Amino acid sequence: MYTPDNIFTTTIDKAVRWSRTQSMWPVTFGLACCAIEMMAAGSAKYDLARYGMEVFRASPRQADLMIVAGRVSQKMAPVLRQVYDQMADPKWVIAMGACSSTGGMFNNYALVQGVDHIVPVDIYVPGCPPGPQSLMHGILTLHEKIMDGEINR
Amino acid sequence: MKNNNIKKSKLSNFKNKLDFWATNSEEGGWNVSSTDEGSQKMLENENEKQIKIQTGTEVVDDFVIEEETSDDERMIVNMGPQHPSTHGVLRLQAELEGEVVRRVKPIIGYLHTGMEKTGEELNYFQGPTNTTRMDYLSPLFNELVFSLTTEKLIGIEVPKRAETIRILMTELNRVSSHLVALATGGMDIGALSMMIFGFRERELILDFFEKTTGLRMNHNFIRPGGVAADLPDGWQKDVEEILKIIPEKLQDYDDMLLDNPIWKGRLQNVGILTTEECFAYGITGPSLRASGYTWDLRKSQPYSGIENYDFDIPVLKEGDVFARWRVKVLEIFESLKIIEQAMNNMPKGPYKVQDKKITPPPRKRLDESMEALIHHFKIYTEGFKVPEGDAYVAVESPRGELGCYIVSDGSSKPYRMHVRGPSFCNLQALPVIMTDSPIADAVAAIASLDPVIGDVDR
Numbered sequence: 001m002y003t004p005d006n007i008f009t010t011t012i013d014k015a016v017r018w019s020r021t022q023s024m025w026p027v028t029f030g031l032a033c034c035a036i037e038m039m040a041a042g043s044a045k046y047d048l049a050r051y052g053m054e055v056f057r058a059s060p061r062q063a064d065l066m067i068v069a070g071r072v073s074q075k076m077a078p079v080l081r082q083v084y085d086q087m088a089d090p091k092w093v094i095a096m097g098a099c100s101s102t103g104g105m106f107n108n109y110a111l112v113q114g115v116d117h118i119v120p121v122d123i124y125v126p127g128c129p130p131g132p133q134s135l136m137h138g139i140l141t142l143h144e145k146i147m148d149g150e151i152n153r
Numbered sequence: 154m155k156n157n158n159i160k161k162s163k164l165s166n167f168k169n170k171l172d173f174w175a176t177n178s179e180e181g182g183w184n185v186s187s188t189d190e191g192s193q194k195m196l197e198n199e200n201e202k203q204i205k206i207q208t209g210t211e212v213v214d215d216f217v218i219e220e221e222t223s224d225d226e227r228m229i230v231n232m233g234p235q236h237p238s239t240h241g242v243l244r245l246q247a248e249l250e251g252e253v254v255r256r257v258k259p260i261i262g263y264l265h266t267g268m269e270k271t272g273e274e275l276n277y278f279q280g281p282t283n284t285t286r287m288d289y290l291s292p293l294f295n296e297l298v299f300s301l302t303t304e305k306l307i308g309i310e311v312p313k314r315a316e317t318i319r320i321l322m323t324e325l326n327r328v329s330s331h332l333v334a335l336a337t338g339g340m341d342i343g344a345l346s347m348m349i350f351g352f353r354e355r356e357l358i359l360d361f362f363e364k365t366t367g368l369r370m371n372h373n374f375i376r377p378g379g380v381a382a383d384l385p386d387g388w389q390k391d392v393e394e395i396l397k398i399i400p401e402k403l404q405d406y407d408d409m410l411l412d413n414p415i416w417k418g419r420l421q422n423v424g425i426l427t428t429e430e431c432f433a434y435g436i437t438g439p440s441l442r443a444s445g446y447t448w449d450l451r452k453s454q455p456y457s458g459i460e461n462y463d464f465d466i467p468v469l470k471e472g473d474v475f476a477r478w479r480v481k482v483l484e485i486f487e488s489l490k491i492i493e494q495a496m497n498n499m500p501k502g503p504y505k506v507q508d509k510k511i512t513p514p515p516r517k518r519l520d521e522s523m524e525a526l527i528h529h530f531k532i533y534t535e536g537f538k539v540p541e542g543d544a545y546v547a548v549e550s551p552r553g554e555l556g557c558y559i560v561s562d563g564s565s566k567p568y569r570m571h572v573r574g575p576s577f578c579n580l581q582a583l584p585v586i587m588t589d590s591p592i593a594d595a596v597a598a599i600a601s602l603d604p605v606i607g608d609v610d611r
Contacts, residue, residue, distance in 0.1 A: 075262050
């Protein structure tokens with residue numbers, strides 16, 4: 001069968017996965033120190049725009065990814081869950097930094113000991129705070145996970 | 154007699170209103186005074202006459218509540234806690250009349266981390282690890298103030314080189330912190346180029362911090378008894394580069410913004426704070442200096458030998474958002490002066506106090522001496538004991554007076570550690586600034602106060 005040069009074939013499955021990775025918009029969920037590093041990752045030197053991610057959406061309805069950047073207090077936990085619930089499917093969560101992953105160095109009355117108590121987490125990024133490079137590594141790992149993992153979410 | 158009747162009818166009118174609310178909540182309606190996030194009700198509006206009656210300046214025979222404008226024209230709007238321009242997780246409850254903010258109530262505590270409590274569980278040697286995470290834009294100042302307080306309690310003096318390294322690092326930190334304030338302030342108002350510029354220049358300083366301390370933020374570098382490490386090889390070259398590049402870039406900012414009619418129109422005569430209001434609310438730092446009062450702890454209560462440096466305190470009279478922005482830019486120039494002097498006059502010698510009770514032996518000695526190993530182990534596990542007493546030390550952080558108060562019971566951990574966060578005090582001025590101004594100016598006002606919520610909530 002003749003196929004012209006400017007057409008290529010793929011499966012729906014692959015096309016969907018690829019499109020999910022290439023413009024993954026994060027919701028602005030900066031909480032503490034990690035938020036500054038998240039902003040640094042979005043600015044000139046590290047430039048998240050390379051992955052189609054520079055548009056940090058203020059509205060959770062328009063976002064696919066929640067980067068929980070910083071320590072989550074008991075008071076903030078219901079707000080975080082609400083923002084997560086407002087996001088449209090499919091959605092992913094990155095726990096950025098030691099505090100949001102495990103509670104970090106603050107094992108006390110005030111903090112939620114890991115954001116995975118509240119929302120399902122896909123990627124944990126270690127560090128206190130993780131540098132922009134670490135965050136980008138986390139994002140690229142998430143991309144790999146989307147390309148290889150379950151398509152139904 | 155006639156007059157009395159009118160008064161009575163007004164009173165019953167008010168009663169009806171109360172009944173309406175009461176019945177509404179009884180029927181399972183929306184109850185304003187209790188939700189899962191606490192009270193959603195704003196404080197009762199006290200009008201001038203009521204205050205006068207209560208204070209006794211006006212005497213009336215009958216207690217009458219004046220009716221106000223209709224509540225239908227007012228709307229309560231929540232800003233935050235998840236909002237791109239509240240500089241962290243600050244929540245503002247604003248009562249709007251049309252587009253004008255009539256009342257505002259900042260609600261804090263969404264980032265409460267219990268750091269003062271954690272501080273009681275960490276010994277003095279580990280303390281800076283905790284305090285550095287409070288005000289995450291100026292971590293070195295937090296470490297400095299904790300270390301200075303501990304040193305005051307013990308009664309030791311750190312070597313000259315340690316002091317000069319502290320000054321060099323903290324002033325660099327002031328520059329990086331102000332750059333973020335300018336960047337995020339610009340972003341909030343819509344000057345997105347400013348955001349990119351500010352973070353670009355900040356990277357220069359963070360690279361130097363990473364080289365010196367090992368981390369970009371939350372360094373744990375300044376510790377009781379000195380600093381954690383000496384400056385790296387070739388540090389002068391890096392600092393010289395910073396001193397050369399930052400003024401050029403600041404000139405770029407001025408070219409872009411200083412005579413920019415949009416920027417000026419947006420910021421001038423907006424969010425004015427008078428000197429008296431600053432005193433009343435305990436506002437310090439650039440916000441106070443932008444309101445025309447010369448007050449800088451580096452001059453009035455010098456620490457770490459900063460009295461030996463030659464620098465000026467920029468003060469502006471206007472007290473508006475523009476003045477607060479301008480003061481920060483001018484302060485960067487003054488900090489660069491201090492950095493240059495510290496670089497040129499860096500003394501030689503040890504960078505930690507030579508007291509074996511406080512400073513652990515160097516790593517090299519551990520392989521040679523049993524005693525050194527024991528000593529090292531003791532300091533890292535138990536820490537060092539601090540004599541009984543209490544001490545308060547304050548430093549001038551980029552946001553104002555940052556103080557630390559420690560009560561010691563003679564053990565190796567503080568009995569109580571309290572931090573006077575400048576952002577917390579400055580944030581209290583927000584209702585003063587925002588009342589009777591358009592909601593669009595509120596964003597500019599928050600940005601100009603430059604609160605760091607980590608410092609507010611701790």
